[in-house]
Each structure stands twice: as C-alpha cells, then as structure tokens.
Amino acid sequence: MTQDDLKRAVAAAALDDIDALLTPDAVIGVGTGSTANHFIDLLATRRQDFRGAVASSEATAERLKSHGIDVLELNHVGTVPVYIDGADEIDRQLRMIKGGGAALTREKIVAACAERFICIADASKSVETLGGFPLPVEVIPMARSYVAREMVKLGITPVYRDGVLTDNGNRILDGYDKLFDDPEGMETTLDGIVGVVTNGLFARRPADVLLLGGDSGVTRFTR
Numbered sequence: 001m002t003q004d005d006l007k008r009a010v011a012a013a014a015l016d017d018i019d020a021l022l023t024p025d026a027v028i029g030v031g032t033g034s035t036a037n038h039f040i041d042l043l044a045t046r047r048q049d050f051r052g053a054v055a056s057s058e059a060t061a062e063r064l065k066s067h068g069i070d071v072l073e074l075n076h077v078g079t080v081p082v083y084i085d086g087a088d089e090i091d092r093q094l095r096m097i098k099g100g101g102a103a104l105t106r107e108k109i110v111a112a113c114a115e116r117f118i119c120i121a122d123a124s125k126s127v128e129t130l131g132g133f134p135l136p137v138e139v140i141p142m143a144r145s146y147v148a149r150e151m152v153k154l155g156i157t158p159v160y161r162d163g164v165l166t167d168n169g170n171r172i173l174d175g176y177d178k179l180f181d182d183p184e185g186m187e188t189t190l191d192g193i194v195g196v197v198t199n200g201l202f203a204r205r206p207a208d209v210l211l212l213g214g215d216s217g218v219t220r221f222t223r
Ligand SMILES: O=C[C@H](O)[C@H](O)[C@H](O)COP(=O)(O)O
Pocket: 031, 032, 033, 034, 035, 036, 085, 086, 087, 088, 097, 098, 099, 100, 101, 102, 103, 104, 107
C-alpha cells in the first residue's frame, strides 16, 4: 500500500468512527492537509446526514464547500462533538506536532472547542519522541527575528519558512534540532514568548483517539 492508500484507509475508518455523531444538527470539526482531504471527500458522501462543518483553514473551507457541505463559523457554533485531523508526528500519549501545512493556529482553536479529537495518520507519523519533524511556530511578522533568537536560547534552530503567509496573515518559523522530552512544558514556554501566536505542539490538548494506518490495516488507539 502507498502512503496515500494508508491516508485514505484512516480517513474511511474515521468516517465509521463518527457514524453515530452524524445527526441532522451535528457540526463536525475538520482539519487540514492531505489526510484530512481524504476525510473531507468521504464525508461528502454523507452530507445529507449532518448540518455542516467548521473548517480549520481556508483550503479546507473551500474543499468542503466544493462538495456542497455548509461551512459554519466557530463563533456561531460554540463546540463541536468531534474534530478530525491529521498530524505531522504523534507519540504514544497521542501528543502531536502539527502545522506542516501552516494551519496550526486555527487547528488548535477548533481542537480546543472539540469534545473529541480523532487523529488520522499513516504509520510514518508515529514516533517515540516528538521533534524529528521541525516544529512550526506561527509568529506576528514584526516579531520574527525576536522569536527566532528566543528559540535559539531554548536549543531550537529556527528556519524561516520563506514565502509562506498563514491564513491569519502571519509567518512561520520551523524549529529544528530539538527532541521534546517535555512537550507540555515546551508548548507553554513557546506560547509565553511575545510575538508567538501558536506553536505546533499539541500536547496540553492531545488527541483522544488515533487511527493509525499500516500495512496490516488501521489500528485504533485511545488515551
Ligand atoms: O498545518 C497542517 C496540519 O497540521 C496537518 O494536519 C499536518 O501537516 C498533516 O498533514 P498531512 O495529512 O498532509 O500529512
């Protein structure tokens, strides 16, 4: 199976997983990226069964709308029963690094408003310790150099993601060379730097369920 086949398989497993939640009033939280895109395409086959979706990026909103799925504003919805999204890395405690596609801030906001977070990932994303994937940090543009210097003090090598503007009009620094043995602590520390909007560690609010796709099929993990 290719990596793309695995992504499609976990997306299909997620649709099965949320079957009971697809009711006429339900608004589903939807993530961003290639794995989430498979989920969106499958969710479209059930669009008559639920009210709509909250999107974690402009790209996801466009894809949902292209399938005729209503996209609602999070402020009008309040909470969502479930949020489905991919990850760049996920550990055994279902803590993640996200933001490879620069959507981390809106993803973290929707995840915060979700009763259940289902992470869908192929086996290549499963790690012992987070940090092999460079950690995305979204920064206010004028704070870019300052935040980069503060990251260096934390032992992280920042690299400016040239040419990328987030949906919120901000910039991304990718943090290299650091494995996170205390992801919750580092998430808090990075959020405390002036000019940081969000960092891509999803440790204080990890996933509740992981659907991990490998050659022997999809395995379901819970916290
Ligand atoms: O900003 C992007 C998101 O955090 C994605 O969920 C993450 O990058 C995983 O994307 P993919 O499913 O394409 O590997």
